Amino acid sequence: MNQNLLPQARTNNLVTQEMPDEILVYDLKNHKAHCLNQTAAAVWKYCDGKTSVTEIAALIKQDINQTIDETSVWQAIERLSNVNLLETRVTPPAGIPRLGRREALRRLGLGSAIAVPVVMTILAPTVLAGCTFANQPNGDPCCTDGQCSSTCCAVGTCATAGNITAGNPCTAPCVCQSGTCSGSPLVCQP
Amino acid sequence: MTKTQLGQLIARIIAAEWHAGALALSAEELAQAAPLLLNLGGAAWGWRQIRNTNLKDTPLAHELQQAYRLHTLHVAVKEMEIAQVFAHLRSQGLEPLMGKGWVIARQYPEPGLRPFGDIDLYVRTEEFARYKNALQQPGAKSWVVDLHNGAAELNDRSFDDLYAHSRMLTLNGVSVRTFGLEDHLRLLCLHFLREGAMRPLWLCDIAVAVNTLPADFDWDYFLSADQRRADWTICTIGLAHHLLGVRIEGLPIARRAMNLPRWLVPTTLKVWGEGKVPHGRRKLMAAFLRNPAGVVAALRERWPNAIEATVGTKGPFNNWPRLPFQLGECILRTTAFARQMPKLISKSS
Numbered sequence: 397m398n399q400n401l402l403p404q405a406r407t408n409n410l411v412t413q414e415m416p417d418e419i420l421v422y423d424l425k426n427h428k429a430h431c432l433n434q435t436a437a438a439v440w441k442y443c444d445g446k447t448s449v450t451e452i453a454a455l456i457k458q459d460i461n462q463t464i465d466e467t468s469v470w471q472a473i474e475r476l477s478n479v480n481l482l483e484t485r486v487t488p489p490a491g492i493p494r495l496g497r498r499e500a501l502r503r504l505g506l507g508s509a510i511a512v513p514v515v516m517t518i519l520a521p522t523v524l525a526g527c528t529f530a531n532q533p534n535g536d537p538c539c540t541d542g543q544c545s546s547t548c549c550a551v552g553t554c555a556t557a558g559n560i561t562a563g564n565p566c567t568a569p570c571v572c573q574s575g576t577c578s579g580s581p582l583v584c585q586p
Numbered sequence: 587m588t589k590t591q592l593g594q595l596i597a598r599i600i601a602a603e604w605h606a607g608a609l610a611l612s613a614e615e616l617a618q619a620a621p622l623l624l625n626l627g628g629a630a631w632g633w634r635q636i637r638n639t640n641l642k643d644t645p646l647a648h649e650l651q652q653a654y655r656l657h658t659l660h661v662a663v664k665e666m667e668i669a670q671v672f673a674h675l676r677s678q679g680l681e682p683l684m685g686k687g688w689v690i691a692r693q694y695p696e697p698g699l700r701p702f703g704d705i706d707l708y709v710r711t712e713e714f715a716r717y718k719n720a721l722q723q724p725g726a727k728s729w730v731v732d733l734h735n736g737a738a739e740l741n742d743r744s745f746d747d748l749y750a751h752s753r754m755l756t757l758n759g760v761s762v763r764t765f766g767l768e769d770h771l772r773l774l775c776l777h778f779l780r781e782g783a784m785r786p787l788w789l790c791d792i793a794v795a796v797n798t799l800p801a802d803f804d805w806d807y808f809l810s811a812d813q814r815r816a817d818w819t820i821c822t823i824g825l826a827h828h829l830l831g832v833r834i835e836g837l838p839i840a841r842r843a844m845n846l847p848r849w850l851v852p853t854t855l856k857v858w859g860e861g862k863v864p865h866g867r868r869k870l871m872a873a874f875l876r877n878p879a880g881v882v883a884a885l886r887e888r889w890p891n892a893i894e895a896t897v898g899t900k901g902p903f904n905n906w907p908r909l910p911f912q913l914g915e916c917i918l919r920t921t922a923f924a925r926q927m928p929k930l931i932s933k934s935s
Contacts, residue, residue, distance in 0.1 A: 413658050415655075415658070420655050422659040422660075424663070429655065429656055518655050518659075519652065549621065567645070577617065578612075578614050581613070582614070
């Protein structure tokens with residue numbers, strides 16, 4: 397059997413934290429943090445270098461009582477491999493559809509179907525690093541309106557002031573033409 | 587929204603922990619508060635308060651959740667580091683006292699709610715050089731240790747006293763020496779004040795500490811030594827009660843704690859709403875000697891608020907106007923800076 401078909405999880409230089417619905421992993425080698433939902437965590441757990449993808453799918457079905465097909469297991473393995481959580485690089489066979497980051501984020505954010513494996517790299521929120529900014533161009537981090545050359549700080553990022561018309565999604569009052577961003581979800585008001 | 591209203595909003599979110607019922611927060615309010623929470627270290631705590639509300643699936647809530655996840659991992663990594671630091675120092679016969687950071691973070695309901703960047707170690711002045719050497723050895727340099735020469739906030743007590751009241755905690759199988767509960771609560775209060783109440787999470791620390799006090803907490807020892815500092819600490823606990831809703835009824839300090847000087851609450855709320863950078867993260871004034879651009883803004887940023895000015899000038903927490911204390915603090919700082927000028931000029935030339 398091809399060695400690539402028996403994926404093995406990395407154990408060295410990793411710090412893991414089990415949360416109620418997910419596992420958080422910190423890679424001490426590259427200082428990157430990842431979040432594995434329950435399904436991806438289960439796939440990772442069974443990546444012991446001895447278990448095939450077909451067997452992993454069957455084990456997970458027993459484990460979390462959810463149907464998971466081999467394609468989903470392969471998607472999980474590919475993502476785990478991409479973020480260096482496997483000992484060796486694993487490439488899924490041709491024909492396995494890719495799960496994009498945007499789609500993964502959406503699924504994780506929505507807490508949707510548990511059998512969908514999601515591996516997400518945790519990025520530091522934009523304004524976490526500090527708040528000593530001044531005259532920041534659009535797209536750069538900020539904490540207050542006064543720190544942006546546009547005088548508009550929208551959720552930690554400088555944005556063009558007043559260019560969003562009524563009825564469109566917004567993140568801060570200053571991005572709306574009317575100067576009012578309200579409602580749930582947030583939209584610019586007339 | 588004014589700075590004070592923004593500060594009130596931050597206080598309301600933090601205080602939700604100690605209030606019955608779900609936090610009632612609109613999407614607009616979350617949009618106003620999220621950047622400040624993220625910047626002031628309160629994002630994970632903010633996530634804890636909103637994760638059971640209908641805002642939990644919004645992009646802003648997702649940012650707070652990301653911070654919570656990241657802090658959870660950072661705390662786990664830091665715990666490994668702390669154990670290594672103590673094992674390393676102990677192998678050289680050194681036994682520091684740890685404070686703030688992990689010591690208070692472990693009292694929070696979940697790891698990761700209270701992020702901390704460095705490891706604060708307090709050591710005797712006569713041993714400071716030994717510690718410094720030990721922490722500069724190969725393998726130790728990567729540790730982010732804030733080594734304190736003595737314990738400035740608690741220097742009205744001898745280091746022997748601090749040691750005598752210290753306690754041991756176990757972390758990853760390693761014993762970690764930290765301040766006694768009384769000294770640590772005092773340290774948290776005085777540090778919060780000295781830093782001008784900049785971070786809401788520092789008051790949250792005090793709330794968490796007060797909320798978990800054991801029945802045998804020694805109030806007499808807590809209130810001993812410098813009586814002015816004792817009064818400041820009582821007022822800080824009172825502030826945690828007033829802004830965050832921590833219960834202090836029945837505590838021996840309750841009467842004074844409920845009778846706060848009238849400037850204390852508004853100053854704190856305004857500071858929180860401003861989201862100012864704590865002292866240690868500001869550009870050094872000395873950097874303006876060569877390039878004075880921005881010096882006016884830097885001076886304005888350094889205008890001491892009523893809290894740091896009163897504590898800096900060792901003033902009383904009464905209802906008298908604070909301007910004299912603020913002017914006094916400015917004079918003290920300017921004098922200290924002027925004293926260093928010759929050294930700074932010779933360094934920059």
